[in-house]
Amino acid sequence: MKLGLQLGYWGAQPPTNHRELVAAAEAHGFDSMFTAEAWGSDAYTPLAWWGSETERIRLGTSVIQMSARTPTACAMAALTLDHLSGGRHIVGLGVSGPQVVEGWYGQPFPKPLARTREYIDIMRRVWAREAPVTSEGPHYRLPLTGDGTTGLGKALKPIVHPLRSDIPVFLGAEGPKNIALAAEIADGWLPLFYTPRLADQYNEWLDEGFARPGARNTRETFEICATAHIVVTDDREAVYAAVKPMLALYLGGMGSEDTNFHAEVYRRMGYADIVDEVTALFRSGRKDEAAQIIPDAAVDDSAIIGDEAHVREQIRVWEAAGVTTMLVSPGSAAEIERLAALVR
Incomplete structure (x- = not known):
């Protein structure tokens, strides 16, 4: 089992401790660090900023929103950061949702899989630079x-090799079809709310993708970064009480x-x-009540909260799930x- 540092996206103000967290992750053997974006901070700028202070750790996005950049613009950012980091970049992509895609980016949302x-x-044509x-x-x-x-558009190759x-x-994917697509065309899956309890179901969807003609990976070479x-x-x-408002x-x-x-x-x-x-409580403005009705079991399904013995045991469960x-x-x-130390 490997560990990755998820820095996420910024809230109302930039975080003040990310330099400390990145340095500690690099020093203590974390495999990767990831940044994200919603409709505030972008993912690439912090990733390049903090990534410049690392030498070993992989630098990923979890996730960048496809509608924020054309595929060629995303490929340019990726090949640039890959050069600057010495080949340590991972492009984590997600389609987001119609409210953000159409409301924030002004792009159509239909046919997200296609x-x-x-x-x-x-993007892969850009990186291959064959034509x-x-x-x-x-x-x-x-x-x-x-x-x-x-009518003057011209097909181009990237200037930079x-x-x-x-x-x-x-791929950040949550639904069955998108998870199968990740297994078919991507190198890894970035689930947000993963639960080992449904591992058999996830594996069915992944296996569907692995079995498709031309699939890039097998289960042995595919990464699941949950x-x-x-x-x-x-x-x-106390931790349940702190987590439930976010889950609500x-x-x-x-x-x-x-x-x-x-x-x-x-x-x-x-x-x-x-x-x-x-949903009914949250959208009527009763956000505190919405959080309070969430059962502890719903938190435990996609989180590990407890003493060291419990955490060690659950990490083994997640690893066994894939x-x-x-x-x-x-x-x-x-x-x-x-x-x-717990993972070691």
């Missing part, structure tokens, strides 16, 4: 022609009332009634050191 396939194919990059679309046509264009012609791509909220404590109730936001406040992919994950876990109640890296968000260098 868009993902086309997007990654274009000027073209794409017949329909989502990302290169060169762009037709009404509203000059990529350090690696095939940079790893991981976000895991790990807290070593003797006061589990994801279950009841993300997306729209009838299109919330995070909520669907918990429905598949068996919490449909709880999701409905949390997780190769646990992405954790410790709050201090001391917590990083403690987690590293």
